[in-house]
Amino acid sequence: MREQSAGHGLIGSELLAMPHLAGAKVLAGSAGLKAAVIRVNVMEVPDVIDWVMPGEFLISTGYPFRDDPNAFVELIPQLVAKGVAALGIKTKRFLDEIPPRVLAVADQYHFPIIELPPGTVFSEVVREVMERVLVEEAAGLALLQRRFQRFSELLLEGKELGELLGYVEEELGNPILLLSSAGKMHVSRQTNQWIQTVGFAQHFSITQLLQTIKSGMPNLIAGDRELRVAVTKIKEQFGAESYLTLLAWHQELKPLDTLTLERVGVLIHLEMMNVNARREVEAKYIDQFLHDWLVGRIGTRRDLDLRSEACGCPINHQGSFHAVIIRWIDTAPNLLQLKRIVQQLRQQESLRSRDLLYSIVEDRLVILVNSESDVLEKELKQRLRVALQEVQFNHSPYAFSFCLGNRVQSATEVSSSYMQAAKVYSISQICGLQQEWISYQELGVYKILYLLPQGKELSQFREEWITPLEVYDWKHQSSLILTLLAYFEQHENVRKTAQQLYTHHNTVIYRLERVKELLGVDLQRSDDRLQLQIALKLHAMEAGMQERTVEAIAGERTPFLVHLD
CATH class of the missing domain: 3.30.450 (Beta-Lactamase)
Structure with a gap:
């Protein structure tokens, strides 16, 4: 069906009411008379299709088709494709009548064919139609200007x-x-x-x-x-x-x-x-306030309340507080993406009570929980995932950990929670921990190992227990270290260790025997097991520190970016 566009001021049906087209008849395609007419053209050459424009009322004496009136059949689909509004033909001079086949095609395409009276003067038709078109367009432009002015005033009114x-x-x-x-x-x-x-x-x-x-x-x-x-x-x-x-x-x-x-x-x-622009200014004030609050630069409750009210982040003193830092395990967003993530999180929060505050401190995403009730872990994780999807940071699987600070009851103690969350962040990164939720209490022995100075004695202890296993793994393409890690993780259960490693339990037993031979230890003795577990954790920490050093060097040379579509 032919596309119609009503209401451009002058439409095809209005042509019939013009004085210089008095007596004109619609022979076919009357369903298309709602098409807009914005200009007039005269067709007296066979290749007119190269010159017509959308919205034209095409008029002709039929001279180009005087010997073959049925040639209109091929022309009509082309005129429709060009967007021509209607075709007016002055008969009785070169064409006695329009063939029924042509009229049938015009009806099929809803393309109006209008028979013009023999006395029609083309120049008068062109003048009259264009006068009407210009008057209607001028009225439309005036209305458009009035609308634009009114809408502009509404925005200025706020x-x-x-x-x-x-x-x-x-x-x-x-x-x-x-x-x-x-x-x-x-x-x-x-x-x-x-x-x-x-x-x-x-x-x-x-x-x-x-x-x-x-x-x-x-x-x-x-x-x-x-x-x-x-x-x-x-x-x-x-x-x-x-x-x-x-x-x-x-x-x-x-x-x-x-x-x-x-x-x-x-x-x-x-x-x-x-x-x-307003949001960016507001965000800067909020970010500065949260940064000062988290690092302990605001000393009194009165100052906290004044600045929080000024930023639109009123503090709920009835609730408790604790800081959470997001640690990206694999791929990490760049600073621009972090800002977009914070923006999306804040928009989510505006739909709820202000129990979560978001900011970027030292290029880390920090969440400050200020609530009378515990914020469910599932809800917090869902909000972050929604924000990541909003900024299209979901082209590859991503993983992150929530590094939790201790819960405090006073707003003036928030800095202690943030400092503890920062410590959990650093230790979990160095030790390669990948749990979703990590608190200071869950760090276990890593809290102590993290404090040990990196000296000759520590290196010798680590090498004494780990180097023989590394050498054996390298020579024999084995997995002694991996097997030990799984073995201790599964509480020294051989069957569960085999299941985790997708191998036979006899293979696990064989690897454990090699460990005993290489290190001269007895895994049944608690002291040997303890020293070996400490050595494995120190080995993991060393690998984590080396990885951070490589990333830091690479970061100085080429900033790490995650590109968006």
Whole structure:
């Protein structure tokens, strides 16, 4: 079916009411008379298809086809493809009548063919049509300017985004959706009610809407209805995009509606920039406040309350406090991505009570829990995963640990919780711990080993127990060290060790015998087991420190970045 665009001021059916077209008859394609007419062209050459433009009312005497009137059959689909609005033919001079076959094709394509009276003067038709088109376009531009001015005034008055969308909808008579590439939707109050009333969400999820819009499809199928849509793309921060979408639900879309949507898109872009600028300023104040609070630069409760109120982060003194630092185990986000993650986490928190505060301290993501009740681990993990997905940091599997500080009851003691979380962060990184939740109490003997000075005696102890095993593993492509780690992890249970290593239990027994021979130890003796376990932990810590040194050197040469699409 031929695409129609109503309401550009002058439409095909209005041509018939013009004085210089009095007596004209529609011979075929009357269903296409709603197409907009924005110019007139005269066709008196066979290759006119190379010169026509969308929205034209094409008029002709039929001279090029006087010897073969049926040639119109091939021309009509081409005119439709070019967007020509209608074809007017003055008969009785070169063509006595339009062949029925031509009229049938025109009906098929909903392409209007109008028979012009023999006395039609083409120059007068061109003048009259263009006068009407220009008058209508001038009126449309004036209306467009009035709308733009009104919408600009609304923003200057401090109207929020939802209110602005509501005023635009009143002008255009159809609902508007503002969809972000992050999967969020902003609507006016009336459109939100409309979505609930008509069950629009049952037909489309936000993800489906975004996929349809990004694909460039001009229509949406909602149940048994086909909705025409107009879309304006709006640039956001960090290369993201939003899509201002007008749905033809209550009435057909007009070309002027599309122009209005584009102008509104400019205003919304400016408002988004303004909002983001305010957020960045607010974020800097919040970050500085949280940094000073966590490191203990704010001494009194009164100063804490004054600064927290000024930043919009009131402190709940009825609850407890504890700091949490996120440690990335494999791939880590760069500083720009961390800022985006914090922004997303804060947006999530704005929908709830302010029991979690987020900041970046020393390039680490820090969460300060301030709540009367315990924040569930599952909920905290879910919030972080949602934020990672929002910033598209999910192209490969990621892993992280929550390094927990101790819980304190006074806001002035928060720095002690942060310092303990920082210690857990450092020890767990050096020791290569990969648990999701790590508290200071769970570090076990690592708390003591971490404090040992790196001297000759420590190195000799480590080499005495580990070097023979490393040499054997290298020569024989064996896994003695790995087997020992699994063996102690499984509480010296051979069967469970074999299951963890996906090997036979006799293989585990054989490897343990090699360890005994190489080290001259008896694994049944508690003292030998203790020394061997300490040596293995020191070995893991040394590997962790070497890895950190390599990363630090690489970081000085080339900053580590995780690229986004």
